[in-house]
Amino acid sequence: MMLPALPIGRHHPWLAPLAGFSDLPFRLLCREYGAAVCVTEMVSAKGLVHASPGTAGLLATAPGDQPLVVQLFGAEAPVLAKAVNMLQDRGFVWFDLNMGCSVRKVLRQGAGAAMLDNIPNALKTARAMIGTAGSGMVGFKLRLCPDEARAPFSRLKDFALRLQDMGAGRLALHPRTAGQGFGGRADRDALKALAECLTIPLMASGDLMSAQDGIRCLDETGADGLMYARGALRNPAVFAAHLRLCRKEELTPQNVDFLRAVISRHIALARDLTQGNAYLWKMRAILPRYVRGLPGARALRNRLCQSDDWHDIEKALDFFWRTAENAI
Numbered sequence: 001m002m003l004p005a006l007p008i009g010r011h012h013p014w015l016a017p018l019a020g021f022s023d024l025p026f027r028l029l030c031r032e033y034g035a036a037v038c039v040t041e042m043v044s045a046k047g048l049v050h051a052s053p054g055t056a057g058l059l060a061t062a063p064g065d066q067p068l069v070v071q072l073f074g075a076e077a078p079v080l081a082k083a084v085n086m087l088q089d090r091g092f093v094w095f096d097l098n099m100g101c102s103v104r105k106v107l108r109q110g111a112g113a114a115m116l117d118n119i120p121n122a123l124k125t126a127r128a129m130i131g132t133a134g135s136g137m138v139g140f141k142l143r144l145c146p147d148e149a150r151a152p153f154s155r156l157k158d159f160a161l162r163l164q165d166m167g168a169g170r171l172a173l174h175p176r177t178a179g180q181g182f183g184g185r186a187d188r189d190a191l192k193a194l195a196e197c198l199t200i201p202l203m204a205s206g207d208l209m210s211a212q213d214g215i216r217c218l219d220e221t222g223a224d225g226l227m228y229a230r231g232a233l234r235n236p237a238v239f240a241a242h243l244r245l246c247r248k249e250e251l252t253p254q255n256v257d258f259l260r261a262v263i264s265r266h267i268a269l270a271r272d273l274t275q276g277n278a279y280l281w282k283m284r285a286i287l288p289r290y291v292r293g294l295p296g297a298r299a300l301r302n303r304l305c306q307s308d309d310w311h312d313i314e315k316a317l318d319f320f321w322r323t324a325e326n327a328i
């Protein structure tokens with residue numbers, strides 16, 4: 001069966017992989033606001049192969065959750081190939097390998113951004129994944145090579161071209177080194193240089209906090225598409241704003257009612273699609289991002305920390321909305 005290609009382009013903003021956050025309820029929320037493609041949180045290939053508890057939950061999906069790219073991390077070619085194979089059996093078709101994560105637990109396995117320290121193994125792993133998933137079905141999300149914060153770009157370019165020749169479907173670049181974490185600024189020149197030498201699509205990531213940032217990044221770099229990360233965590237409607245800007249329409253100011261609708265919808269999706277208290281606790285981290293900067297945001301955070309059921313959360317929000325009503 002011929003699969004349609006993943007939508008990539010200026011008019012198709014993606015939701016980036018976000019460990020702990022790009023879960024099923026959040027992905028569906030972002031899709032309602034116009035996210036064209038969503039990427040799962042990173043999933044350990046080893047965890048998947050060894051059926052470790054917790055991994056299955058990261059792969060929860062639903063019929064409306066398409067197109068969906070599963071992001072894996074790991075550094076052992078046979079394990080990655082096996083993981084792709086197992087995912088294919090469960091109906092997943094698009095994959096991504098994390099070559100950018102700078103969390104110590106991931107780096108210690110030689111995975112994430114550490115893959116750029118061992119290019120031969122990275123290429124072997126990429127080949128194994130592409131060999132299993134098929135040409136064009138796997139993307140790779142990169143950071144800058146460790147010595148590239150300032151100048152040489154040749155190592156990243158050579159590596160990217162090897163991935164392209166091998167049958168990668170697309171690349172994504174968050175143009176900072178792992179050592180930089182989120183410090184400094186994303187290097188738009190590196191994005192531009194990489195976009196110029198690839199024939200497969202390049203997705204831009206990094207410092208896309210608003211739709212204006214996104215459009216500016218596309219214009220400045222010539223990247224084929226982009227993925228919103230922290231910008232979506234702050235405002236899942238960033239996708240709708242992005243699409244409005246693409247159509248040269250004015251952005252509508254966001255008021256309390258708008259924010260309220262976003263939050264209610266996220267809660268409704270979470271209650272509908274998850275069980276137990278795990279998501280409820282997650283909401284303690286999610287909701288304060290939505291209301292950051294508003295009067296009463298800190299008090300809301302404190303009240304949420306004491307919330308043990310959805311009723312408590314609703315009560316904390318009711319109190320917050322009364323304070324914030326005229327603030328934006």
Ligand SMILES: Cc1cc2nc3c(=O)[nH]c(=O)nc-3n(C[C@H](O)[C@H](O)[C@H](O)COP(=O)(O)O)c2cc1C
Pocket residue numbers: 016017018019020021040041042071098099100101141174205206207208209227228229230231
């Ligand atoms: C909370 C959080 C979780 C993330 N998890 C992942 C992940 O699982 N896989 C990945 O490749 N990148 C991950 N990233 C990186 C983002 O996808 C993105 O590349 C990065 O945040 C830069 O984009 P931004 O500056 O627009 O947020 C994560 C970022 C954040 C803030």
